[in-house]
Amino acid sequence: MQLTLDTSLAASYKSSSQKVRVVSENWVKNNLYCPVCGNIRLCKFPNNSKQADFYCENCSAEYELKSTKNKFSDRIVDGAYSSMIERIQSLNNPNFLFMSIAENIVNSLCFVPKHVFSPSIIEKRKPLSENARRAGWVGCNILVSNIPEQGKIYIIKNGNIKDRKAVQHKINAINSINISDIESRGWLMDVLKYVNLIDGEYFSLSDIYKYEDIFKLFHPDNNNIRAKIRQQLQILRDKGFIVFLGGGKYRKVCIWD
Numbered sequence: 001m002q003l004t005l006d007t008s009l010a011a012s013y014k015s016s017s018q019k020v021r022v023v024s025e026n027w028v029k030n031n032l033y034c035p036v037c038g039n040i041r042l043c044k045f046p047n048n049s050k051q052a053d054f055y056c057e058n059c060s061a062e063y064e065l066k067s068t069k070n071k072f073s074d075r076i077v078d079g080a081y082s083s084m085i086e087r088i089q090s091l092n093n094p095n096f097l098f099m100s101i102a103e104n105i106v107n108s109l110c111f112v113p114k115h116v117f118s119p120s121i122i123e124k125r126k127p128l129s130e131n132a133r134r135a136g137w138v139g140c141n142i143l144v145s146n147i148p149e150q151g152k153i154y155i156i157k158n159g160n161i162k163d164r165k166a167v168q169h170k171i172n173a174i175n176s177i178n179i180s181d182i183e184s185r186g187w188l189m190d191v192l193k194y195v196n197l198i199d200g201e202y203f204s205l206s207d208i209y210k211y212e213d214i215f216k217l218f219h220p221d222n223n224n225i226r227a228k229i230r231q232q233l234q235i236l237r238d239k240g241f242i243v244f245l246g247g248g249k250y251r252k253v254c255i256w257d
């Protein structure tokens with residue numbers, strides 16, 4: 001894997017976003033292994049494919065690439081809101097690759113597995129105005145800040161290529177909480193995210209109960225939020241993300257950086 005981008009490909013494109021797209025897609029095609037199965041290369045879907053940008057011939061995983069010349073923002077603009085929600089709910093949404101470029105090199109590349117996506121990560125945008133070409137069309141943003149840290153796996157960070165074994169270890173960890181039921185997945189990812197937000201290595205039930213109102217917003221139909229939180233903590237304990245110390249005390253297990 002080398003980090004330099006072939007910018008000569010961009011010469012025939014006018015818009016800056018097209019230049020970034022062409023150059024970054026070419027880089028992925030020539031350099032990136034499949035983060036899901038480790039296959040040596042990914043294949044490109046035809047341009048404008050509605051499905052995704054890349055796929056793996058070995059495991060059929062699909063990837064959508066989002067690249068930027070700026071730093072990653074907390075909100076990444078994606079396609080139509082309704083089709084994104086539909087794809088998440090029917091479990092055929094793609095995995096994501098978020099790339100940031102600096103001085104013609106790949107500065108960061110972050111892999112987000114498809115099973116960490118839940119509707120609470122997708123934000124509905126305002127419909128396009130009546131004067132727009134696609135008046136009334138509703139797009140979406142991916143709220144990157146709502147994805148738990150364990151679901152954001154860096155393959156390249158600040159210009160450094162991460163060790164593949166370490167990357168694989170993190171992927172295995174997040175794959176261990178691959179839940180197909182969307183409501184349950186949403187709960188688990190939300191609780192994991194708020195466990196991460198609590199300062200320090202140790203926490204108690206009361207620390208996580210502080211977020212009860214936020215969970216209620218995400219899951220308005222649930223009337224027993226605290227029981228649901230405890231259920232997610234049990235799953236996180238069983239999968240090695242946290243340790244129960246007894247008496248409503250917990251310790252976080254650091255399996256990421």
Ligand SMILES: [Zn+2]
Binds near residue numbers: 035057060
């Ligand atoms: Zn694969």
